[in-house]
Every structure is written in C-alpha cells, then in structure tokens.
Amino acid sequence: MRGLLTGTAAAAALLALMVGSATSANAIENYNPVTEDRLDNPEPHNWLQVRGNREGWGYSPLDQINASNVGSLQPAWLFSTGVQEGHQSPPLVNDGVMYVTTPMNQVLALDAATGKRLWRFQRELPEDLFQLHPTNRGPALLGDRLYVALTDCFLVALDARTGEVIWEVAVDDYQAGYYMTLAPLAAKGKIMVGVSGGEYGIRGYIAAYDAESGEEAWRTYTVPAPGEPGSDTWPDDDAWKTGGGSVWLTGNYDPETGISYWGIGNAAPWMGDTRGGMDNLYTTSVMAVNVESGALVGHHQYHWNDSWDWDEVSPPLIYDVTRDGETFKALVNVARNGHIYLLKPTAEGPIEFVDAWNYVYSNVITAFDPDTGRVSYDDNHWPGTGKAALFCPSLWGGKDWPYSAYSPDTGLLYIPANENLCSTLEGAEEKYVPGELYIGVPIPVILGGFSLREGWDHIGEIQAWNVDSGEEVWSKDFAHQNWGPILATGGGVLFSGGTNDHMFRAHDAATGETLWEYPTNSGVTASPSTYSVDGKQYVAVQSGWGVDAERKQDVLRGIIPGYDVHVPQGGVIWVFALP
Amino acid sequence: MKAFRPARSFGIRWNRRRVVQGVLGLGIAGGLVSPDAWMADADAAEIARQRPQDGDQLTFFGGDRDGEVIAPADLSLGEQPFIAYPRDPSSGVIRDGSRLNQITLLRVDPARFDDRTRPGTVDGIIAFSATCTHQQCPVTAWDEQAEALFCFCHRSRFDPWNAGKVVNGPATRKLPRLPLRLEGENELRIAGGFSGRVGN
Numbered sequence: 156m157r158g159l160l161t162g163t164a165a166a167a168a169l170l171a172l173m174v175g176s177a178t179s180a181n182a183i184e185n186y187n188p189v190t191e192d193r194l195d196n197p198e199p200h201n202w203l204q205v206r207g208n209r210e211g212w213g214y215s216p217l218d219q220i221n222a223s224n225v226g227s228l229q230p231a232w233l234f235s236t237g238v239q240e241g242h243q244s245p246p247l248v249n250d251g252v253m254y255v256t257t258p259m260n261q262v263l264a265l266d267a268a269t270g271k272r273l274w275r276f277q278r279e280l281p282e283d284l285f286q287l288h289p290t291n292r293g294p295a296l297l298g299d300r301l302y303v304a305l306t307d308c309f310l311v312a313l314d315a316r317t318g319e320v321i322w323e324v325a326v327d328d329y330q331a332g333y334y335m336t337l338a339p340l341a342a343k344g345k346i347m348v349g350v351s352g353g354e355y356g357i358r359g360y361i362a363a364y365d366a367e368s369g370e371e372a373w374r375t376y377t378v379p380a381p382g383e384p385g386s387d388t389w390p391d392d393d394a395w396k397t398g399g400g401s402v403w404l405t406g407n408y409d410p411e412t413g414i415s416y417w418g419i420g421n422a423a424p425w426m427g428d429t430r431g432g433m434d435n436l437y438t439t440s441v442m443a444v445n446v447e448s449g450a451l452v453g454h455h456q457y458h459w460n461d462s463w464d465w466d467e468v469s470p471p472l473i474y475d476v477t478r479d480g481e482t483f484k485a486l487v488n489v490a491r492n493g494h495i496y497l498l499k500p501t502a503e504g505p506i507e508f509v510d511a512w513n514y515v516y517s518n519v520i521t522a523f524d525p526d527t528g529r530v531s532y533d534d535n536h537w538p539g540t541g542k543a544a545l546f547c548p549s550l551w552g553g554k555d556w557p558y559s560a561y562s563p564d565t566g567l568l569y570i571p572a573n574e575n576l577c578s579t580l581e582g583a584e585e586k587y588v589p590g591e592l593y594i595g596v597p598i599p600v601i602l603g604g605f606s607l608r609e610g611w612d613h614i615g616e617i618q619a620w621n622v623d624s625g626e627e628v629w630s631k632d633f634a635h636q637n638w639g640p641i642l643a644t645g646g647g648v649l650f651s652g653g654t655n656d657h658m659f660r661a662h663d664a665a666t667g668e669t670l671w672e673y674p675t676n677s678g679v680t681a682s683p684s685t686y687s688v689d690g691k692q693y694v695a696v697q698s699g700w701g702v703d704a705e706r707k708q709d710v711l712r713g714i715i716p717g718y719d720v721h722v723p724q725g726g727v728i729w730v731f732a733l734p
Numbered sequence: 735m736k737a738f739r740p741a742r743s744f745g746i747r748w749n750r751r752r753v754v755q756g757v758l759g760l761g762i763a764g765g766l767v768s769p770d771a772w773m774a775d776a777d778a779a780e781i782a783r784q785r786p787q788d789g790d791q792l793t794f795f796g797g798d799r800d801g802e803v804i805a806p807a808d809l810s811l812g813e814q815p816f817i818a819y820p821r822d823p824s825s826g827v828i829r830d831g832s833r834l835n836q837i838t839l840l841r842v843d844p845a846r847f848d849d850r851t852r853p854g855t856v857d858g859i860i861a862f863s864a865t866c867t868h869q870q871c872p873v874t875a876w877d878e879q880a881e882a883l884f885c886f887c888h889r890s891r892f893d894p895w896n897a898g899k900v901v902n903g904p905a906t907r908k909l910p911r912l913p914l915r916l917e918g919e920n921e922l923r924i925a926g927g928f929s930g931r932v933g934n
Contacts, residue, residue: 285870
C-alpha cells in the first residue's frame with residue numbers, strides 16, 4: 156500500500172505541475188532551424204548560444220558599432236519582463252527573432268529589430284518552492300525548438316515558432332532542493348543540463364536528454380558513489396549522498412573532440428572537515444565529459460576539500476595559447492578561488508596542468524605543485540567546524556558566475572573581478588533535512604563575517620590579461636562590486652554592466668577606457684549579446700538586479716560606514732543601436 | 735504534448751516519521767500495513783497539509799529536539815529564532831505536509847510592540863510565517879544590528895515589533911503573523927490562522 160500511496164502522490168504532483176503555457180499572438184514563419192553546424196560555426200549576425208560560440212568566448216566579430224562611434228549608442232527599443240529578481244540571461248537571436256529567459260520560469264520571443272512580442276511562455280512555479288538563486292541564464296536553440304532548464308527543475312522543449320510545449324521532464328525533485336539556473340547545452344542531438352542545490356545538500360550531476368524525445372540519455376554525477384572512480388577521495392560514510400557539486404553554468408564544448416567541459420561547484424556542507432578533509436572529487440573541478448556517452452574522460456580539481464564556498468562555477472574558455480614557443484589548444488579558467496588556470500586538454504580527455512597564478516589578492520593558496528597543479532593551503536586561513544578563519548578573496552571569490560570573455564582580435568582575456576573583500580567563516584554541526592539549507596555554517600556567522608582589506612580603495616574591476624605571457628595588460632576599477640558578464644566585439648569594444656549605479660557601459664578593449672555609459676532601470680548583471688538585422692547592429696542586455704548582487708550590496712551597506720545605496724529590482728530588456 | 739515521468743518518483747512530501755507518529759497518536763498500531771492503516775496514513779497526510787489551526791501546539795523543526803512540543807520557557811530574549819511546525823493536539827500529527835506551514839518563533843522585548851502587534855503575543859513571544867514574501871526562502875535569522883528578522887536568501891528584513899513590516903530588502907509585503915495564546919498556565923498554543931497570504 157505504501158507503494159500505491161507514493162505512486163498516487165507522485166502522479167498527482169506531476170499533473171499539478173504540468174502548468175506551463177504559451178500565449179502565441181504571432182507564430183514565427185520561415186523560421187531558420189538551428190543546426191549543429193550553425194552552432195559549431197555561428198554566423199556573425201546571430202547570437203545562437205549563451206556565449207556566442209561553443210568555446211565560451213563571449214565574442215562577436217560584428218564591428219559596425221566600434222570604439223570610434225560607440226559614444227553615440229542609444230536605446231532602440233525596450234521591453235519590460237514584468238518580473239523581479241536577478242535577470243542574468245543573454246538575449247539569443249536567430250535571424251531576427253530574439254529569445255529571452257527571465258526569472259519566474261518565463262521565456263519571451265520578440266522581434267529583434269522592433270521588440271514586438273511574438274510569444275510568451277511561463278510555467279507556474281509550485282506554491283512551496285523557494286530557491287537561493289531564482290534566476291535563469293538562458294535557453295538553448297536546436298532545430299526548430301527552444302530548450303529551457305527551470306527553477307523547479309523541469310527541462311522543457313518548446314516549439315521555437317509558437318512557444319507551445321513539445322515535451323517536458325522533471326529532471327529532479329525541487330522539494331529536495333534541486334533546481335536549475337543554467338542554459339542547456341545542445342550537441343550531438345542531446346540537450347545537457349546540470350543541477351544546482353549544493354546549499355541544500357544535493358548530489359550534483361550533469362544529465363543529457365534526447366533532443367527529439369526528451370528521454371534521458373545519460374547522467375554523470377559530480378560526486379562519485381562508493382566504488383566509482385574518485386570515490387576514494389570521500390570518507391567511508393554517507394557524505395557523498397549529500398556532497399553537493401552543483402553545476403551552475405553551461406559547459407563549453409569542443410566539436411573536434413566531442414568533449415564538453417563543465418565547472419563544478421563546491422562540496423556540501425561548506426566545511427571540508429565534515430568531508431574527511433579529503434579531496435572530494437569532482438567538486439571545485441572542471442569535468443571533461445564525452446557528449447555522446449556521458450563518460451567522464453578527464454578532470455582537473457582547482458582546489459581540494461573546499462572550505463570557502465568557492466564554487467568553481469565557470470567552464471574553462473577554449474582558445475589557443477602560446478607558451479615556451481608552443482601554441483596549443485588551451486583551457487583557460489578564471490577560478491573563484493582567485494587564480495587563473497592554464498590547462499591543456501587532450502583529444503582523449505585527460506587534462507594537463509600548465510600554469511596558474513592569482514589575479515586578486517589571495518591568502519589561502521600558497522603554492523601549486525608544478526607538475527600536477529595541486530595546491531597547498533595556509534592553515535591560518537582555512538576555516539573548519541569550530542575553527543574560525545579569515546580568508547581572501549571572500550566566499551564570492553575573485554570572480555563569481557559572471558562570464559569572462561576572450562577576444563581573438565586583442566588576444567586578451569577579460570575578467571569581471573572583485574578585489575579587497577574577505578570573509579570569516581566558522582562551521583557548526585548541522586543535520587541534513589531534505590529540502591532545507593545544509594550549509595554547516597550558521598547564517599549569522601556567514602552574514603557577519605565579511606570585511607574589507609585595510610587600505611581598500613575599490614572592489615569591482617575589469618581586468619585584461621595576456622595568457623600567453625601571464626601578464627595583466629590593464630585593469631579598470633569600480634568603487635563597489637562588479638557583477639557584470641563581459642561581451643567582447645570585433646569593434647574593439649567590451650560591453651558590461653555589473654555595478655550598483657544602474658550603468659551599462661562600453662569600454663575600449665585595448666585600453667579599458669570607458670567610451671560610453673547609459674543608466675538603465677536597475678542593475679545589469681546579465682550577459683550582453685550583439686546581433687544584426689538587415690545590416691544594422693544591435694547590442695542587447697537585460698537590466699534586473701537581484702540574487703548575489705543584491706546580497707553583496709546588503710553586505711557592503713553593513714560594512715562601509717555611511718553607505719546606503721539600494722538598487723531597485725524589476726527586469727527590462729534594453730536594445731541599443733547607433734542613430 | 736508528451737510528458738515524461740521523472741527518473742525517480744517524487745511524491746508530495748511529508749515527513750514519514752512524523753506521519754507514523756501521527757498514526758500512532760490516533761491509536762492505530764504500526765507494523766503490518768493494512769487497509770485501515772492506509773486510510774489512517776492518508777488522514778494523517780491530510781492533517782499534515784492543513785494550515786495552522788486555533789489550538790495547535792508548536793514543535794521544534796530540526797536540531798536535537800526535532801518534533802518536541804515547544805514551551806514558553808524554551809524561548810529566551812536575545813536568542814536566534816526557532817523554526818517550528820504546528821501540531822494537531824488531538825491526532826498528534828505535525829503539520830509539516832507543506833513547507834508553507836513553517837513558523838519562525840522568537841522572544842523579543844514586549845515593551846516595544848506597537849498596539850496592533852501586541853495582541854497574539856505571549857510575554858514577548860511572537861510567531862510569524864517563516865516563508866519570505868519575496869521568494870519564499872525561510873526567514874530563519876535574527877539580525878542583531880538591524881534588530882530585525884532576516885531572510886538569508888535575498889536579505890529582506892522584517893520588524894517583529896511592528897507586525898512584521900518590511901524594514902528593507904527586495905520584499906515588498908510584510909511577513910504574515912500567527913497569533914499565539916497560553917492554554918492553562920504554561921502551554922503555548924496557536925490562536926488562529928496566518929494574518930495574510932503566506933509566501934509571495
């Protein structure tokens with residue numbers, strides 16, 4: 156009878172949750188299907204995937220808007236999303252049709268030239284859902300469909316022409332703390348997603364679904380079960396079952412090898428001594444996953460036994476780097492732990508360590524093994540259960556989720572960084588309860604633990620690095636935090652927001668000089684994109700403050716005397732063009 | 735439209751152990767599952783899903799005293815709030831069938847209550863919905879500096895002395911109250927439903 160009860164309840168829950176709906180005023184005719192060849196070789200006039208290309212560059216070769224004329228940029232059209240919280244998704248554009256995801260499980264299809272609404276989809280959230288990160292980082296386009304990974308942990312396939320639901324699948328149980336923030340990755344006929352929820356003690360994984368049918372193809376866990384490779388880096392208890400390892404961002408992908416690269420979050424709970432003081436693979440790592448099979452074919456752990464909440468969320472960028480006279484395809488990652496990592500992938504999967512160096516002040520990592528890249532720690536800055544320790548950078552790291560960018564024109568890596576903020580944490584024992592926060596650090600301790608370094612004069616930065624030489628070329632400071640993903644263009648311009656003054660800005664990619672800025676409705680923490688329609692270039696971005704930018708703003712109000720800036724919430728899609 | 739069942743079954747969740755406690759409270763023996771037990775199980779689940787009722791007790795959620803009934807003496811001035819669930823005293827079922835039933839319970843200085851807030855408090859003990867009106871995160875912390883209830887997720891703050899009004903943060907609506915009363919001399923009871931819509 157218990158089985159009957161569970162089954163009945165499950166069916167009721169599933170039916171109750173099938174509530175997504177589209178309002179379709181204008182079905183899109185003559186839609187240009189997004190083939191995998193188009194994703195592998197994206198046209199300059201479109202923005203078909205969250206970072207513009209498979210390799211995660213955040214770069215467009217469009218140059219109509221350039222360093223000499225960007226000062227004349229002005230709004231072309233705006234569209235209010237109607238919802239609050241952190242808007243982080245880049246507008247995708249396919250031949251004049253724009254697709255935007257927002258918080259609250261919403262997808263909008265708009266005319267990219269005029270802003271006219273073509274259709275809107277929204278899936279009602281369950282009444283008891285709560286999440287730390289009620290955001291969405293974008294859809295995926297493949298064929299004539301749009302795929303979106305939702306806050307209530309559903310993956311939905313929509314007809315890109317009408318917004319009608321084609322299939323939907325519950326990837327996992329939101330009531331157990333599972334949710335999704337990332338844009339799916341579409342490759343080899345599969346739609347890949349990863350789950351978040353490390354702060355609830357989930358066990359993370361990347362999962363692939365058949366793009367046509369929605370049937371699950373494979374599921375690769377970020378925390379191995381006993382007996383699986385890497386399980387010897389976990390204690391001989393049940394810690395792995397609640398071991399965290401969230402997957403917050405879309406993996407980057409090398410079409411030549413069929414391998415995807417994913418940034419894996421920190422382990423749960425936060426303090427490493429609760430996990431045996433062991434390495435805890437594959438948390439805080441890059442995982443190399445074969446897209447066809449789901450096989451884990453390589454990895455590199457940026458730092459072991461995380462105790463600092465340094466989710467290594469970012470997938471590495473893939474581009475050619477020259478070191479010691481040798482040019483090779485590299486994985487370049489800007490880690491939350493405050494270091495840039497230069498890694499060398501292989502066609503078979505294993506990843507070699509080449510180099511790493513800090514880009515913000517760091518007092519935790521003291522050395523890298525030159526062969527393996529394994530880090531050493533300063534024990535004075537390593538918190539534990541019942542052991543308080545101050546560490547820099549703060550738990551938000553030198554760079555959190557906002558994307559870095561790479562421009563093949565300048566050869567530079569651009570980082571939205573945060574400097575001078577530190578944290579103090581001290582863990583306490585906590586029992587796991589499904590669906591409840593499982594952090595292992597009392598909330599008042601987290602909140603009261605932030606501090607600024609003595610003599611600080613700014614926090615936010617954009618940094619430009621030459622990874623060939625390992626040298627910083629320029630750095631631009633902002634008074635307070637920077638939560639702005641970066642778009643680089645062929646016009647020699649970087650577009651980014653991220654500050655708490657509502658501004659969306661253009662910077663000279665060669666020098667960092669600010670060339671243009673525009674005050675938006677809220678704060679810009681979304682990823683910008685650029686495209687052209689009928690030969691006219693546009694730059695698009697959502698403005699809508701929330702999530703961790705809101706949290707950090709509150710922290711700064713508490714630790715900077717006399718500072719009391721509040722950023723209003725509410726999302727607007729802004730599209731700019733030359734007059 | 736095609737819908738796939740998830741790889742695992744996701745039932746409507748309630749705490750199985752608590753339901754079993756409830757069933758035992760109804761006087762039905764555990765052990766072998768019989769049709770009677772099935773009905774009792776379903777009844778218990780229904781009770782667990784109901785919102786707090788007048789006369790309900792409050793029980794600890796989490797920690798060493800998980801499930802125990804809370805007495806006024808358990809709450810001290812200056813301590814962090816407890817998260818509690820209501821308990822139906824007649825069946826013994828803890829109403830944890832929905833996380834929207836979570837209650838944040840704390841003791842503050844009773845002299846500072848405004849006139850509309852004081853009724854429904856017991857010697858400084860006051861109860862609110864623990865579900866933030868912004869994005870439904872648990873309001874589980876006390877911010878000593880701001881003297882306010884605090885949501886960790888997105889950092890909204892609520893004033894306990896002024897009926898849970900928003901102090902700052904992204905929330906725009908006050909935290910719903912849950913009135914309390916004493917039964918006899920020393921039993922803390924819920925005195926009615928939430929004062930407003932729970933959650934966002």
